[in-house]
Amino acid sequence: MxxxxxxxxxxxxxxxxxxxxxxxxxxxxxxxxxxxxxxxxxxxxxxxxxxxxxxxxxxxxxxxxxxxxxxxxxxxxxxxxxxxxxxxxxxxxxxxxxxxxxxxxxxxxxxxxxxxxxxxxxxxxxxxxxxxxxxVDGSLLHWQRPQRDRVTIGWAGSACHDADWASARRPLAAFFAKTPTVDLHLVGGDYRALLNRPDARRTDFAAAGDYHRSIDFDIAVIPLSWHRFNRSKSDLKLIEFSALGIPTVAADYGPYSRIEHGRTGFLVNQDHEWSKYLRMLVNDPQLRAEVGERAREWAAGRxxxxxxxxxxxxxxxxxxxxxxxxxxxxxxxxxxxx
The missing domain is CATH 3.40.50.2000 (Glycogen Phosphorylase B;)
Structure with a gap:
């Protein structure tokens, strides 16, 4: 054709x-x-x-x-x-x-x-x-993402996610306040002030070039507000993080409800669960590796x-x-x- x-x-x-x-x-x-x-x-x-x-x-x-x-x-x-x-x-x-x-x-x-x-x-x-x-491009499955000394929790997306971050601001800000040994890295939109983490790293899309190569997270978070627009969204973020072997903690809504809870990621339905699942992954490197690898296997089909x-x-x-x-x-x- x-x-x-x-x-x-x-x-x-x-x-x-x-x-x-x-x-x-x-x-x-x-x-x-x-x-x-x-x-x-x-x-x-x-x-x-x-x-x-x-x-x-x-x-x-x-x-x-x-x-x-x-x-x-x-x-x-x-x-x-x-x-x-x-x-x-x-x-x-x-x-x-x-x-x-x-x-x-x-x-x-x-x-x-x-x-x-x-x-x-x-x-x-x-x-x-x-x-x-x-x-996603199949080459993502084989990339070795950068490794850092401290456990890093991250997110990537545009600056059009104010409502999504607002929906999880209180539990996530509280988690980071109680866990100062964990790094936060945002790629794209800047939500550091919302999370009361002005010291967190942020990589601008323009500076990142191929932004996948700037992703050095050990754990990914995906907050999502309950709105008709989000019901129609795709699971692209989840595919990208999963292809890189990163376990994801996401809101149980819209495209992310397809996560196999506890196997390819974790689903959050109540505020306290953000801290619960993030802490589990932060404290257990083996769990991170196992969930991340199963997520990568799932992403291989996408x-x-x-x-x-x-x-x-x-x-x-x-x-x-x-x-x-x-x-x-x-x-x-x-x-x-x-």
Whole structure:
């Protein structure tokens, strides 16, 4: 197939939803190109748009639809239910912007998303929804992360997690106050003040480069607030930490409820459990190693190298549906390729 990618928003989303699959699809012999304003030749089989929402790009997307192009709209977040506490994204996705997202979803031949709950949301705008779960590069499974003298608890993510950290601020701040011998390392968003740990290390995404190489945690934490937006989130953080052999303590909500409690990580339902499970892992190196290794084994099933065929199958099905027209019977792929 000849696949043309259009990216409307860069960063981690574009890397996971476009760069990783496109590189692997190219290795499998597919022709990959991309870019806005590039004249599309007749031999382009499918155009994949990553979170197309801005005004200029939406005009282009609608023009491609009017031309009869086979379009796949890819979405990784529930943009229709952003928590107002995340001021940046909430202010960016205005009612006008969301109207453009809805219109762009409606004219697409099909839509790909990262989770089943997100598929439910998107199906209001387009019935042809395919779930392609997020993946990581298989090389992560073999990286040896840096080791430090003191046990390090860490987290990685953007600055759009104020509500998530606020949901666990009191128990986590209390834990760190009572455990001064444990280091804290935040990669990306800066929540040191919230946790009353101004001395903690923080690595900025821009300075980190390939940010995975800056992850030197012995234990990862993933707080998550109970909100509709988070219900549709993917488990990407968990996959990344697990691939690196890091045991995770996470809120038992949304994508992280798939953790096998006590085996591939620990799930928190009550505030006191943050301290309980973190202390268990801090005090028991063998437990950290065993849980981390089982987490790595689980993450081995979530590499792009092992799942690129799902992108192939989905794109091929969408192209076939377009060629077949109204008589084409859509395959049972929308039930989830996860």
């Amino acid at each position: 000849r696949i043309h990618y259009l990216i409307d928003e860069g960063g981690g989303c574009a890397h996971v939803r476009c760069v990783l699959p496109s590189v692997e699809l190219a290795r499998r012999g597919h022709q990959i190109d991309g870019g806005w304003g590039v004249p599309l030749t007749d031999d382009v089989d499918v155009v994949v748009g990553i979170r197309v929402w801005q005004e200029t790009s939406s005009v282009e997307w609608q023009r491609l639809a009017a031309e009869g192009r086979t379009l796949i709209y890819d979405l990784d977040d529930n943009l229709f239910d952003i928590d107002p506490a995340n001021v940046g994204p909430y202010s960016a996705y205005t009612p006008q912007a969301l109207a453009r997202v809805a219109a762009n979803l409606e004219v697409a031949t099909a839509v790909t998303v990262s989770t089943e709950p997100l598929a439910e949301v998107v199906s209001r705008y387009n019935p042809n929804v395919f779930v392609l779960e997020n993946t 590499t792009i190298q092992g799942n690129a065929h799902r992108w192939e199958e989905t794109y091929a099905a969408v192209v076939a549906a377009r060629v077949g027209g109204a008589s084409y019977q859509w395959p049972e792929l929308s039930a989830g390729l996860s």
